[in-house]
Amino acid sequence: MLSEFSLIALFILIVLGFATSLVLIPVALRKLGIVPSQPSAVKSEPYECGLETTGPTWIQFKIRYYFYALLLISLDITVVFLYPWAVELTSLGPAGLITIFIFLGILAVGYLYAWRKGALEWK
Amino acid sequence: MEIGSGINSMDLDLHEGHVIEDLKNSAASALPEPSRWLDEEIERNIITTTVDKLLNWGRKTSLWTETSFTACCTFEFISTSSSRFDIARFGMEVLRSSPRHADLMITAGTLTWKMAPQIKRVYEQMAEPKWVIAMGACGISGGIFADSYAVVPGYNRILPVDVYIPGCPPRPEALLAGIELLRKKIEKRSIAKGN
Amino acid sequence: MVELLLLPASIRSELPFGYWLHLLIFGLGIITLLLTSVIIFIWLERRLVGRFQLRHGPNRAGPFGLLQSVADVIKILTKEDIIPSRADKLVFWMAPVIAFTPVVLMLGVVPVADGALLADLNIGILFVVAISSVTSLGVFMAGWSSYNKYSLLSAMRTVAQLVSYEMPLILSMVGVVILTGSLSLNEMVKAQSIPFILLQPAGFFIFFTASLAEINRTPFDLLEADSELVAGYNIEYSGMKFATFYLTEYCEAIVLSTLTATLFLGGWQGPWLPPMIWLLLKIGLVFCVIVWIRATLPRLRIDQVMNFAWKFLLPLAILNLLLTSLSVIFWPTAPAWASGLINLSMLAVFILVYSKFFKPGGKTVAV
Numbered sequence A: 001m002l003s004e005f006s007l008i009a010l011f012i013l014i015v016l017g018f019a020t021s022l023v024l025i026p027v028a029l030r031k032l033g034i035v036p037s038q039p040s041a042v043k044s045e046p047y048e049c050g051l052e053t054t055g056p057t058w059i060q061f062k063i064r065y066y067f068y069a070l071l072l073i074s075l076d077i078t079v080v081f082l083y084p085w086a087v088e089l090t091s092l093g094p095a096g097l098i099t100i101f102i103f104l105g106i107l108a109v110g111y112l113y114a115w116r117k118g119a120l121e122w123k
Numbered sequence B: 001m002e003i004g005s006g007i008n009s010m011d012l013d014l015h016e017g018h019v020i021e022d023l024k025n026s027a028a029s030a031l032p033e034p035s036r037w038l039d040e041e042i043e044r045n046i047i048t049t050t051v052d053k054l055l056n057w058g059r060k061t062s063l064w065t066e067t068s069f070t071a072c073c074t075f076e077f078i079s080t081s082s083s084r085f086d087i088a089r090f091g092m093e094v095l096r097s098s099p100r101h102a103d104l105m106i107t108a109g110t111l112t113w114k115m116a117p118q119i120k121r122v123y124e125q126m127a128e129p130k131w132v133i134a135m136g137a138c139g140i141s142g143g144i145f146a147d148s149y150a151v152v153p154g155y156n157r158i159l160p161v162d163v164y165i166p167g168c169p170p171r172p173e174a175l176l177a178g179i180e181l182l183r184k185k186i187e188k189r190s191i192a193k194g195n
Numbered sequence C: 001m002v003e004l005l006l007l008p009a010s011i012r013s014e015l016p017f018g019y020w021l022h023l024l025i026f027g028l029g030i031i032t033l034l035l036t037s038v039i040i041f042i043w044l045e046r047r048l049v050g051r052f053q054l055r056h057g058p059n060r061a062g063p064f065g066l067l068q069s070v071a072d073v074i075k076i077l078t079k080e081d082i083i084p085s086r087a088d089k090l091v092f093w094m095a096p097v098i099a100f101t102p103v104v105l106m107l108g109v110v111p112v113a114d115g116a117l118l119a120d121l122n123i124g125i126l127f128v129v130a131i132s133s134v135t136s137l138g139v140f141m142a143g144w145s146s147y148n149k150y151s152l153l154s155a156m157r158t159v160a161q162l163v164s165y166e167m168p169l170i171l172s173m174v175g176v177v178i179l180t181g182s183l184s185l186n187e188m189v190k191a192q193s194i195p196f197i198l199l200q201p202a203g204f205f206i207f208f209t210a211s212l213a214e215i216n217r218t219p220f221d222l223l224e225a226d227s228e229l230v231a232g233y234n235i236e237y238s239g240m241k242f243a244t245f246y247l248t249e250y251c252e253a254i255v256l257s258t259l260t261a262t263l264f265l266g267g268w269q270g271p272w273l274p275p276m277i278w279l280l281l282k283i284g285l286v287f288c289v290i291v292w293i294r295a296t297l298p299r300l301r302i303d304q305v306m307n308f309a310w311k312f313l314l315p316l317a318i319l320n321l322l323l324t325s326l327s328v329i330f331w332p333t334a335p336a337w338a339s340g341l342i343n344l345s346m347l348a349v350f351i352l353v354y355s356k357f358f359k360p361g362g363k364t365v366a367v
Helices: A002-032 A064-079 A082-087 A089-116 B009-026 B046-061 B074-081 B116-125 B136-141 B172-187 C002-006 C018-052 C068-077 C089-109 C124-132 C134-145 C149-180 C185-191 C201-214 C239-264 C275-296 C302-330 C336-357
Strands: B104-108 B131-135 B163-165
Touching: A002 C018, A002 C068, A002 C089, A002 C239, A064 A089, A064 C149, A082 A089, A082 C149, A089 C302, B009 B116, B046 B172, B046 C068, B074 B104, B074 B172, B104 B116, B104 B136, B131 B136, B131 B172, B136 B163, B163 B172, C018 C068, C018 C089, C018 C239, C018 C275, C068 C239, C089 C124, C089 C134, C089 C239, C124 C134, C124 C149, C124 C185, C134 C149, C134 C239, C149 C185, C149 C201, C149 C239, C149 C302, C185 C239, C201 C239, C201 C302, C201 C336, C239 C275, C302 C336
Parallel strands: B104 B131, B131 B163
Antiparallel strands: none
16 A cells, blocks of 8 residues: 555656646746746736736735635534545444434534524625 | 826826827828838849748738727728628638737727827737738728818828728628739748848 | 656656656656646637627637637736735735645545546545535635725635535535545545446536536635625735736646546546546546536626525535445445435435425525
8 A cells, every 4th residue: 555655646747747847847948038028127026907916915814715715624624524434334233324314413503503693694 | 086196187187298299299191101122123042032931921821900999990890700791711811809819900980189198008008010901081081080180090100000991881792802912012022121 | 758657656756766757757746747738628628619699710820720729828917017116915826726726635535547647535525525625715805905895705705605605515425435445536536347337426516516506616706706796715816926827727627527427427537548548538527517517607796606506405415425434334235226226316306305395596685
């Protein structure tokens, strides 16, 4: 099994190398004069439909997005526990089922609380 | 209009006015044809010819249009890109909203001086190589508004135009013919001349 | 070469340099196959959408326009590379690489025939789940580093959407794990003497819908809504870096088609034809359905997208999970048609109850 994981690790390196070369090919082609390059001050400004940009861009953002991130962390990580249970479901039998029902029940309480509090509304 | 700190709408208006006036003064005459060098004899060797052929085939086959349409000729463009005339046959149905991804600007319609700085900026932000088609009478010369103080008398005052398509508005067939002309023009490009 | 591909891993490992040969064949094979199929599937999509809209689609470049994508690649490779002056340069360069890599990695655990896969991990599906969420990091890096308000907004939306649809996606796969009793994708395909789409129609529905959202396809493509967000998170990218994002999108579509085919449609299993051909046929079928949906459905609004994920798909996925585990424990000898029918009727009842109590949309919302 360890050799399987080492295969995946080497594959990660291969794909990373491939993706990096994808991005770097144009740099080499520019040296050969095939990719044109005519930089100017206006060209490297941000594109905002032809208008000049006003004010800073990297600002504090709407809190709504972070609610979803928090919800994901609370639910997603607990869901990972479902996978080992699902594999061993038949050998665990009804006892395991009851345990996981209690577990999901606790999750559901949190979920319903978030719903009631309006955390799921997009306002 | 509180966008950032220390900006009010009065200043913005004034700034805009200055930009427009500057552009108006600098655009007294039409810009020259951008690719006049296509007619010259270029010294080509076997490598540049092959590379040129491949590059030009790729560039003429996938012309992606920038969606910056100013006025009514747009409807002829829309009709060209939908089912009856189907611009997609030439691989041109990809409309990109960002000038960084686009190759071709079809200047469909009348351009007012108020809008001119924006169009010029969009053109300048397009990635090389890029082409411009002036579509319709207003695009070529300002059309029936040519004498107006508010209208740019032809896009070639502010952008280098590659192909002119007359008509008010031009029929989709005329637009397709114009695109065909541009494709022929692209075929003549060479990397020996910069790109 | 092909015979070598179909050899069981145990025999191949006994060859001289068997380990490296295996890595070379599958590593390069996966990348080559993926890139080729991207080129073919882009052409297929453009032709199909053309047909759906009573047009011809690209037909000038090469026979039937087959070389259209090749022309696109040549053009985009030789397009100018613009780096915005105010961008965060390092992050700007890294973003396409970070977005592209995990998508290809997911194929490393998908079998193309019995035992023919890069690495038969015993946690296969967990690996897929873990690695698939890395792409949203690349997308957010791209949106943030460009110093562009639209791309930042689009990246925020993308991440919120990907995060929301991850839950139903993961939960719907638990149903398949319950039926198989293993996390290895090869075991999952072997367990499907009857394709799981018949046993788990609700699970398939959740998985397919959530994966449409994960790959940002219609009706969930609002992060690329040209009318509000210019061009999405990759506004400032040009040339090959933009192409890498484009490639990532299509690779994701193909990879999720592959996962759908593997988890629900029986993977490489099928009569007469070789297993690999069967897998490719099923991938093509799923991809055509995705294109069909693109040509049919309009785009949803952001609040509708979020509500759909959190208030409809998530409860449905949990319900599906409970019902599947109950039926496996208490009625293990259930015939296939019965468990399929139970699942389907649960889906129908849930949709009926839901439509009775909830009315989505209607109000105006701020983004």
